[in-house]
Amino acid sequence: MxxxxxxxxxxxxxxxxxxxxxxxxxxxxxxxxxxxxxxxxxxxxxxxxxxxxxxxxxxxxxxxxxxxxxxxxxxxxxxxxxxxxxxxxxxxxxxxxxxxxxxxxxxxxxxxxxxxxxxxxxxxxxxxxxxxxxxxxxxxxxxxxxxxxxxxxxxxxxxxxxxxxxxxxxxxxxxxxxxxxxYGPRQSARAVIPTIITQLLAGKTEIKLGDLIPTRDxxxxxxxxxxxxxxxxxxxxxxxxxxxATQSEISIGDLAQKIIDLVNPQAKLLRDDERIRPSKSEVFRLFGSCEKLKQHTSWAAQFDLDKGLEKTVEWFRNSKHTVQYKADIYNI
CATH class of the missing domain: 3.40.50.720 (NAD(P)-binding Rossmann-like Domain)
Known part of the structure; x- marks a missing residue:
């Protein structure tokens, strides 16, 4: 079509x-x-x-x-x-x-x-x-x-x-x-990447997250x-x-460290028990196949993770629309 x-x-x-x-x-x-x-x-x-x-x-x-x-x-x-x-x-x-x-x-x-x-x-x-x-x-x-x-x-x-x-x-x-x-510009603070970025840009040096083990694509x-x-x-x-999907994965911990390295390498990760999901509810591994998409379309990812994170951090750093983000609470 x-x-x-x-x-x-x-x-x-x-x-x-x-x-x-x-x-x-x-x-x-x-x-x-x-x-x-x-x-x-x-x-x-x-x-x-x-x-x-x-x-x-x-x-x-x-x-x-x-x-x-x-x-x-x-x-x-x-x-x-x-x-x-x-x-x-x-x-x-x-x-x-x-x-x-x-x-x-x-x-x-x-x-x-x-x-x-x-x-x-x-x-x-x-x-x-x-x-x-x-x-x-x-x-x-x-x-x-x-x-x-x-x-x-x-x-x-x-x-x-x-x-x-x-x-x-x-x-x-x-x-x-x-x-x-x-992920990317405009994502809400309930998601992990804006959670990390907004805490860092607010000057926090202890970044509160839940489980660092799960992987995401x-x-x-x-x-x-x-x-x-x-x-x-x-x-x-x-x-x-x-x-x-990108047919790749990264742990939340490694992802957080990538973002910390981009914004403030002096910051440290801190486990926040309020953010831990029930163990049987947490999805511990997501690593998707995009083979079907590529077989039927001309789609290919244009942004690797490093490039995408750089653009996302840049948006959060420079956008006048980020005043609505509340870095000091756990956004659900």
Missing amino acids: NLKNKKVLITGADGFIGSHLVERLIDEGAEVKAFCNYNSFGSWGWLDTLPKEKLAAIEIFTGDIRDPNGVRTAVKGTDVVFHLAALIAIPFSYHSPDSYIDTNVKGTLNIVQACKDLNIERVLVTSTSEVYGTAQYVPIDEKHPRQPQSPYSASKIGADCIAESFYRSFDLPLTIVRPFNT LLYVKDTANGFVEIAKANSLIGTDCNI
């Missing part, structure tokens, strides 16, 4: 990955409608930080992904839907699992139901590498068993299953997109956005799920 001049809806467009995908699809020549979560502040999230010329090219729709009527209104008149809206913080899912079912499972049902009824040409539903749980083998390909190790991952497994059922039952032209651990956000676009173009991926 050629996305140029296609009318594209992005849910979760106000968020981290969603805002980068908005920019990427504008560059691709798509007509973008951005579904932003309604709030009384009139905030469009990270879209508020885009240049005026880019904002002028976007149609903004405010609503709630849990509302089927609003979702149907947003979907109407579009050709392609990228569904990214979700609750994603794992620690908060321990506290409020109901909200994850409502947002992630019901929200996805609302999307695929509307897309089916309105005959949308192409649908991409965003999953997460968390559905795999701790690796049983590496690299983790799309055939790896699903392991719901947190309420968040359980809700995303449920959402994946709802989406897959609409392909099997109704031939909805759908692909489940499964990014591994995306880290993907710079522009590579993730490119992955979404390439998957949308690949009709051969309809009816399947597809990882976006």
Whole structure:
């Protein structure tokens, strides 16, 4: 599929990955409608930080992904839907699992139901590498068993299953997109890389983290956005799920040291028990396969970890939008 001049809806467009995908699809020549979560502040999230010329090219729709009527209104008149809206913080899912079912499972049902009824040409539903749980083998390909190790991952497994059922039952032209651990500018403080960077830039010399042993497959956000676009173009991926990954891994401890070396080599790591997840819930190893993605598309990562971290630190150091980050608390 050629996305140029296609009318594209992005849910979760106000968020981290969603805002980068908005920019990427504008560059691709798509007509973008951005579904932003309604709030009384009139905030469009990270879209508020885009240049005026880019904002002028976007149609903004405010609503709630849990509302089927609003979702149907947003979907109407579009050709392609990228569904990214979700609750994603794992620690908060321990506290409020109901909200994850409502947002992630019901929200996805609302999307695929509307897309089916309105005959949308192409649908991409965003999953997460968390559905795999701790690796049983590496690299983790799309055939790896699903392991719901947190309420968040359980809700995303449920959402994946709802989406897959609409392909099997109704031939909805759908692909489940499964990014591994995306990082970069605009990521929230609940994630490990912004947690480390914001503490360092606040002048802290003892950096508080949870478990340092788990490994992650880290993907710079522009590579993730490119992955979404390439998957949308690949009709051969309809009816399947597809990882976006770098096929590499690094431990949290080694990652933290890399960032410390970039910002303040005098800083030390300090274990904070509040940040330790329940042992059976922690995903200890994520190391994804990108072979399927490369077989069906021309995607290749453009940013290695060192380059991506340098750009991320630069953004946090220089952006006027980082005042919202709270380095002195544990953000969940």
